[in-house]
Amino acid sequence: SRATLFDAENKVKITFDDVAGLDEAKEEIKEIVEFLKQPKKFTDLGGKIPKGALLIGPPGTGKTLLAKAVAGEAGVPFFSLSGSDFVEMFVGVGAARVRDLFKQAKEKAPCIIFIDEIDAVGRSRGRGAMPGANDERENTLNSLLVEMDGFATDSGIIILAATNRPDVLDSALMRPGRFDRQISIDKPDIIGREAIFKVHMSNLKLAPDVEAKKLAAQTPGFAGAEIMNVCNEAALIAARKNKHAIDMQDFQDAMDRVIGGMEKKNKIISPHE
Numbered sequence: 018s019r020a021t022l023f024d025a026e027n028k029v030k031i032t033f034d035d036v037a038g039l040d041e042a043k044e045e046i047k048e049i050v051e052f053l054k055q056p057k058k059f060t061d062l063g064g065k066i067p068k069g070a071l072l073i074g075p076p077g078t079g080k081t082l083l084a085k086a087v088a089g090e091a092g093v094p095f096f097s098l099s100g101s102d103f104v105e106m107f108v109g110v111g112a113a114r115v116r117d118l119f120k121q122a123k124e125k126a127p128c129i130i131f132i133d134e135i136d137a138v139g140r141s142r143g144r145g146a147m148p149g150a151n152d153e154r155e156n157t158l159n160s161l162l163v164e165m166d167g168f169a170t171d172s173g174i175i176i177l178a179a180t181n182r183p184d185v186l187d188s189a190l191m192r193p194g195r196f197d198r199q200i201s202i203d204k205p206d207i208i209g210r211e212a213i214f215k216v217h218m219s220n221l222k223l224a225p226d227v228e229a230k231k232l233a234a235q236t237p238g239f240a241g242a243e244i245m246n247v248c249n250e251a252a253l254i255a256a257r258k259n260k261h262a263i264d265m266q267d268f269q270d271a272m273d274r275v276i277g278g279m280e281k282k283n284k285i286i287s288p289h290e
């Protein structure tokens with residue numbers, strides 16, 4: 018339906034302060050904020066502003082969050098959609114959606130277009146699971162390439178796309194003038210995890226025994242999304258016990274629960290791998 022075409026947020030409140038860790042990625046992506054805020058500074062010297070950047074990294078590591086923060090920092094609207102929305106679509110619908118998206122983005126420029134799971138639509142052409150469905154996906158990909166080529170570099174639109182499968186992407190997407198920048202986003206190390214815990218603890222009522230550093234040490238392999246889950250579960254567990262503050266035991270119980278969920282998810286996923 019038209020209502021689910023894509024999301025548009027005019028006033029984004031997320032900033033780089035909401036994104037913990039990811040220092041290198043933030044440093045690289047800051048340039049895009051500059052392009053959006055002061056395009057003339059770059060084009061006056063004859064430079065061509067990049068049209069897109071690809072954020073590459075595992076699920077839940079903050080790719081969407083970082084893309085949103087770019088919009089928030091630059092004070093521009095944020096259009097978002099997921100590549101997986103294009104799968105199993107009727108003939109022509111995907112391509113029409115892409116055109117519609119770019120039309121609206123042009124009206125709102127400067128702005129960010131964010132395409133999550135771009136691999137769902139951007140798999141290299143001539144490869145993929147279902148015949149038929151595949152042709153339609155290729156149509157959508159082609160229309161995305163056409164739109165990207167069609168707008169001028171000084172139009173004020175920058176496309177950020179996220180993937181955890183850069184290996185399957187059609188090389189046409191990476192040509193100069195398309196997603197010619199690639200920013201890698203890794204799972205956080207212990208320092209990063211501590212920072213992410215601190216961001217998500219900032220609006221929780223904590224008991225004095227809670228230490229972000231200790232929790233970071235106990236959560237190797239956790240992505241930001243899982244750390245956010247731990248914080249939220251800990252709050253719910255403490256509330257259920259009628260506590261007035263969340264203590265370390267609640268975080269322990271929350272971690273067990275989140276790890277349980279992660280294991281279940283892996284069990285469901287693994288037979289297909």
Ligand code: ATP
Nearest residue numbers: 035036037076077078079080081082213241242245
């Ligand atoms: P996916 O590939 O599954 O779409 P993603 O990389 O886009 O995942 P996000 O959707 O940005 O991940 O992360 C989900 C949530 O996890 C965020 O909204 C945020 O609350 C939390 N989170 C993830 N990474 C970070 C981070 N580096 N700092 C703070 N919070 C984070």
